[in-house]
Amino acid sequence: MHSEKLIDVRDVGKTFHSKLLRRPHVALQSLDLSVEEGEIFGFLGPNGAGKTTTIKILLGLIRSTSGSGQVLGFPFGSVAARRSLGFLPDSPRFYRYLTARELLRFGGKLHGIVGAELARRVEDTLDRVHLAEDARGRALWSYSRGMLQRVGIAAALLHRPRLVILDEPMNGLDPIGRNVFRDLLLVLKSEGVTVFLSSHVLHDIENIADRVGILNEGHLIQCGSLSEILAVDDRHVEIRFEIERGSVLREITPSFDELVLSPQGWFGQVGDPERATRIVRKILESGGRLLRFERKRVSLEEFFLQQISGERANTPTRPDVAASPRNVPRAEADQTRAPRRKRTHEEVPS
Numbered sequence: 001m002h003s004e005k006l007i008d009v010r011d012v013g014k015t016f017h018s019k020l021l022r023r024p025h026v027a028l029q030s031l032d033l034s035v036e037e038g039e040i041f042g043f044l045g046p047n048g049a050g051k052t053t054t055i056k057i058l059l060g061l062i063r064s065t066s067g068s069g070q071v072l073g074f075p076f077g078s079v080a081a082r083r084s085l086g087f088l089p090d091s092p093r094f095y096r097y098l099t100a101r102e103l104l105r106f107g108g109k110l111h112g113i114v115g116a117e118l119a120r121r122v123e124d125t126l127d128r129v130h131l132a133e134d135a136r137g138r139a140l141w142s143y144s145r146g147m148l149q150r151v152g153i154a155a156a157l158l159h160r161p162r163l164v165i166l167d168e169p170m171n172g173l174d175p176i177g178r179n180v181f182r183d184l185l186l187v188l189k190s191e192g193v194t195v196f197l198s199s200h201v202l203h204d205i206e207n208i209a210d211r212v213g214i215l216n217e218g219h220l221i222q223c224g225s226l227s228e229i230l231a232v233d234d235r236h237v238e239i240r241f242e243i244e245r246g247s248v249l250r251e252i253t254p255s256f257d258e259l260v261l262s263p264q265g266w267f268g269q270v271g272d273p274e275r276a277t278r279i280v281r282k283i284l285e286s287g288g289r290l291l292r293f294e295r296k297r298v299s300l301e302e303f304f305l306q307q308i309s310g311e312r313a314n315t316p317t318r319p320d321v322a323a324s325p326r327n328v329p330r331a332e333a334d335q336t337r338a339p340r341r342k343r344t345h346e347e348v349p350s
């Protein structure tokens with residue numbers, strides 16, 4: 001199937017020169033990026049990584065210092081591209097005295113939508129972002145942060161763009177709002193809309209993005225599908241269990257690659273499912289309790305921390321190595337920071 005590149009960024013750099021800064025600040029370096037039609041692309045990176053700078057360049061709000069590219073087949077910032085794209089800025093500001101309805105009507109008219117069609121679109125779009133009906137006729141100055149965010153998202157969608165570029169769209173949304181928004185993005189995708197969204201809340205992107213790009217200090221350090229990036233080691237198993245201290249525990253301990261005692265019981269890792277099954281059989285036969293048995297999966301969060309810390313330490317980025325689950329520190333909250341080291345069976349108290 002032929003798919004079109006709706007965003008194509010080639011070797012883009014941006015250096016800020018300002019009187020306030022003592023020296024030029026390089027915000028982006030040699031950025032190459034493309035987003036295909038119909039995909040949800042997550043643009044990730046910590047504060048100051050250059051996400052907003054990239055988005056502003058795509059829209060033509062600022063110019064790149066070097067490089068080139070296209071959005072919807074047109075050069076950055078062209079009016080023709082803007083007609084077919086929806087944009088949510090990182091902190092949207094609105095005319096305070098307009099109501100949500102008035103703001104959307106205003107935006108709709110700029111896109112040439114009028115009359116009954118406009119009225120219907122305004123209500124439909126506000127429904128899509130779950131903005132309470134009784135709030136729609138109130139001035140925006142009386143809105144909460146999350147309500148304003150919903151209005152901003154609605155304004156980006158009203159004219160049914162082919163491509164939406166959203167800078168931190170989940171900002172200010174509560175967990176319910178985030179879920180609504182995630183679902184909305186999936187509906188948009190099913191309608192054929194291409195979505196480019198930035199975030200540093202990885203969870204928000206993890207389950208919906210087809211591909212992600214990870215930006216750090218102006219460099220794209222990773223780009224690809226989540227399954228590629230999070231390459232799952234599907235032979236690796238995690239086991240959580242409870243067992244009386246004694247001979248069985250001593251017997252099984254050497255079979256683990258790693259075993260620690262946490263307040264939630266013993267937590268072990270085994271690099272081979274058959275061996276893991278044998279261990280579990282022994283645990284159950286001795287009257288122990290199995291609390292969890294699952295394949296280890298690297299979360300995007302873990303991967304992200306690994307990548308960023310790797311960059312900071314100036315180590316070369318080796319996706320093949322970095323993505324290996326064994327090299328990724330497990331940030332599991334319920335592990336209550338149990339030390340990660342293998343206990344030998346001599347250390348296991350009987």
Ligand SMILES: Nc1ncnc2c1ncn2[C@@H]1O[C@H](COP(=O)(O)OP(=O)(O)OP(=O)(O)O)[C@@H](O)[C@H]1O
Nearest residue numbers: 016018025027045046047048049050051052053054
């Ligand atoms: N107008 C400007 N003048 C000087 N430096 C700027 C300007 N705009 C951005 N920068 C710098 O460029 C870098 C990238 O900023 P940018 O806003 O793109 O980051 P970001 O990834 O969007 O971060 P955040 O997650 O905080 O929104 C930062 O170091 C920032 O200070």
Ligand SMILES: [Mg+2]
Nearest residue numbers: 051052053090
């Ligand atoms: Mg930003």
